[in-house]
Amino acid sequence: MWGNFNFKVASSSVSGRSGGIVTIWDPRVFSSKRVISFGNLLIVEGAFVGSARTTFLINIYAPQSQVKKKRLWDYIRNFVTQNAGDFIVFGDFNAVRFPHERYGTCFNQAEANDFNSFIHDCGLVDIKLGGKAFSQFNKRFTHRSLLDRFLVSDGILGTFPYLSGIILSNLWSDHCPIILRNERVDYGPIPFKLFHSWFEIKGFEEVVTKAWNDNTGLTSHNPQLRFKDKLKRVKEALKLWHNSYKSKQCLAKINILKEIDQMDALLDACSDPFQLATNRCIHIKTLEQMESLEAHNQAQKYKKLVHSLGDENSSFFHTAINRKRKKLQIEGVMSDGIWISNPIQVKETFLNFFVNKFKHSPNSIIGTE
Incomplete structure (x- = not known):
């Protein structure tokens, strides 16, 4: 299947009309330790070459009965809880998560709730699938469903951050083959960095609008090049505006702090401090607003730093970022x-x-x- 005969295989026994389950892997990529096989489940425990972390490949062919499916979800849930490592759960789940994943047949909300609860309780991520919208068809294409998928743990996303699945065409089977691959897709650099706090600053929209509407020097008739040049012009205008704004804010903050110190000295000797106290409250409020904007910027900078460099003490944030990246990619x-x-x-x-x-x-x- 991949151009050589260097492979290993594990299989489960025949169950009814099912011919069993087969998992094949290349020992140069994945090293197996043990195999667990019964009924609708085939588990291969091992590790990817070069990694000491245990990985479980869980191949599933779920039964049709809702009761039996629930028993299968409970078994896998307990297995994931009792075993430390990473998990790749894949195969024919014979269940859908949402109504749009089934066409031509009735959607079972209770069955979907059991399936979604199983995914959530195990901490698994549903890999987005491209290509066709459904993975299973009947002969007349009147019934279509997304029954086949890949569910992976957060540790797998950390090792393979660019996982994606593609549903291929089916020629003979009623199910489509699916390829799971780790391929980085680079759409090029983002136009420029933008802080969310800028939208709250007076004058930001005017700077962007003026730079965007300025067509001076835009001689190209190619719409893509004109769009790029406009973004470049907006970037340069925002850079100048931000440097000027930052300098003014720094000077204003120093002046406010000096005035607060002067007011504190006057309040100690003043017999009627009402007006001074009012002015001091106004200055404190202005200072809080300035520091709030700075805090938002620092939080955005830290989030980008953690994403790029990593932080051994923030696994939770790494998990959240990886999940969000997979969702938006x-x-x-x-x-x-x-x-x-x-x-x-x-x-x-x-x-x-x-x-x-x-x-x-x-x-x-x-x-x-």
């Missing part, structure tokens, strides 16, 4: 029935879509640049 796009994952082609597909959507219409009364 663009794996690819379907265009004319073809799954596209190349970043350059994905960008072109998005551009062509919006160009066609917003192109000038003969009946339009609104001009475009």
